[in-house]
Amino acid sequence: MITIEQVNKIFRLPHDRKTTLRQRFVSVFQKNTYERFYALRDINLNVKQGEFLGVIGKNGSGKSTLLKLIARVLEPTSGRISVNANVAPFLELGVGFQGDSTVKDNIFLYGALLGMTRKEIVDKYDSIINFSGLERFVDAKLKNLSSGMQVRLGFSITVSIESPILLVDEVLAVGDIAFQQKCYAMFDKFKQAGKTIVLVSHDLNTVEKFCDRVVLIEKGRIQKQGTGSSVVNAYKLAVDNAQI
Amino acid sequence: MSSYTETFKQGNSLGRKNYLYLILVMAITDFKVKYDNSALGYLWSLLKPLLMFGTLYLVFSVFVRWDVENYKLYLLLGIILWNFLAEVTLNSMVLLEGKASIMKKIYFPRWIIIIASSLTSLLTLLLNIIVFFFFFIFSGTHFHPSALLLVPYLIELYVLSVGIALLLCALYPKFRDIHHIWEVFVQLGFWATPIIYPISIVPQKYHAFILLNPMARIIQGSRQAIIGPPGVFISFANHFIIIFVAAAFFLVGLKLFNKLSPSFAEDL
Numbered sequence: 061m062i063t064i065e066q067v068n069k070i071f072r073l074p075h076d077r078k079t080t081l082r083q084r085f086v087s088v089f090q091k092n093t094y095e096r097f098y099a100l101r102d103i104n105l106n107v108k109q110g111e112f113l114g115v116i117g118k119n120g121s122g123k124s125t126l127l128k129l130i131a132r133v134l135e136p137t138s139g140r141i142s143v144n145a146n147v148a149p150f151l152e153l154g155v156g157f158q159g160d161s162t163v164k165d166n167i168f169l170y171g172a173l174l175g176m177t178r179k180e181i182v183d184k185y186d187s188i189i190n191f192s193g194l195e196r197f198v199d200a201k202l203k204n205l206s207s208g209m210q211v212r213l214g215f216s217i218t219v220s221i222e223s224p225i226l227l228v229d230e231v232l233a234v235g236d237i238a239f240q241q242k243c244y245a246m247f248d249k250f251k252q253a254g255k256t257i258v259l260v261s262h263d264l265n266t267v268e269k270f271c272d273r274v275v276l277i278e279k280g281r282i283q284k285q286g287t288g289s290s291v292v293n294a295y296k297l298a299v300d301n302a303q304i
Numbered sequence: 305m306s307s308y309t310e311t312f313k314q315g316n317s318l319g320r321k322n323y324l325y326l327i328l329v330m331a332i333t334d335f336k337v338k339y340d341n342s343a344l345g346y347l348w349s350l351l352k353p354l355l356m357f358g359t360l361y362l363v364f365s366v367f368v369r370w371d372v373e374n375y376k377l378y379l380l381l382g383i384i385l386w387n388f389l390a391e392v393t394l395n396s397m398v399l400l401e402g403k404a405s406i407m408k409k410i411y412f413p414r415w416i417i418i419i420a421s422s423l424t425s426l427l428t429l430l431l432n433i434i435v436f437f438f439f440f441i442f443s444g445t446h447f448h449p450s451a452l453l454l455v456p457y458l459i460e461l462y463v464l465s466v467g468i469a470l471l472l473c474a475l476y477p478k479f480r481d482i483h484h485i486w487e488v489f490v491q492l493g494f495w496a497t498p499i500i501y502p503i504s505i506v507p508q509k510y511h512a513f514i515l516l517n518p519m520a521r522i523i524q525g526s527r528q529a530i531i532g533p534p535g536v537f538i539s540f541a542n543h544f545i546i547i548f549v550a551a552a553f554f555l556v557g558l559k560l561f562n563k564l565s566p567s568f569a570e571d572l
Contacts, residue, residue, distance in 0.1 A: 071570075079478070079480050079571075080480050080481040081479050081481045081482070081485070082481055128408075131411060132411035133407070133408060133409065133410065133411055133569045134569055134570060135566045135567060157406075158333060158337065158402075158406070160337045160340070161333050161336065161337055165333050168329050168333075169329050169330065169333050172325055172326040172329040172330070173326060173406065173412050174410070175322050175326075176322070177322060178325055
């Protein structure tokens, strides 16, 4: 379902980032220095249909970059990625909504971005609102909602569209317990429906509980992969060792 | 070299037929955001060219006088058409930046943003044209069948404007000041194009420059078609040249845009 072959992703981090012509002009005689930062290095990964894959690792290890590459938001510097199904929205904190638009407008915009027709969105509209628990705020502007509410809305839209692949990046952390329960129930439902899920999380218990396979990424490389408990334990051990 | 397999491209959740709906929703959302907090709302987009027209008309019919028949209509039409180009090209860059947070989250063809932003301007253009025809009727000018030629000119104008917008937006994430540079160019173009003055006052040796300018050809052609008197600008040759230039801008713009847009999420 998702095939990643020999993928590298290099970010060029300029020491002094130039985004205007003026800056380029002024510094035309200066050497343009930048760091080549390997966000991902030599990644080979296959995700089968119906697999629930967990991705764990420290901050800055490349987990989110991996998800963004699968979602096609970023381009790999080299290598091949193929995904032979609809890629669903990519979920993370502060989902990219339009802050100046209302909740309702955002639902329609997001639905359309995800390839839904008007009719499909209208049909799902009530269930999206119900799932998010935002009934009273339909006409409120997005920017006036709390970050937890925004994530809830993003998650509700994402789960309502029937896309076979779901990418989840650390969204559970901001939801309250009731919402987390809803999410877990949703994960179970998705698993039974044979959907493919890639979950990036620091919540090791959730990862261990739900994931069929877990990948540990360190400094842009896949360090270890295998069943949930073995990889999670290896990660915990590595972190413990680092602290001593 | 990076490459996505064909399955990936087809696997994009947006079917071709759904592009249309997405463009529409995006245009409506932008429209709402743009006019939400102003008391007069959408009226502003009609008032702006009219106020500009009023000012320029005052200056150039009271203080300076051109020898142009129906100068009022002549001026108004020029301003309306030029404003469309200015609005599409400048707004598309602003909207591209406004969509940065969405582009970082989800893949969709980036050109959709440009088309969506052009639709709002297109609506304004069409309403402005209606306002123009009110003026037209009240001025007592006779309607001539050649006025229908305005339609191809508007289509050419649209393609040209979107082509330039694609070109600018392709470069914008890497060179932000292109927005300021283009603002100056729009000002320069406004005075370099025969909008407020008749083409006849331009010295003969500069005519070649004016004829290089597709906007001058579009504006002049529309005027001759609607207001008259008919002249060289409603010829097929004129259309041919405009279409050639507009298509060139559009194709180069699209090519550059498609080449650079995959990294928009990183650069914006």
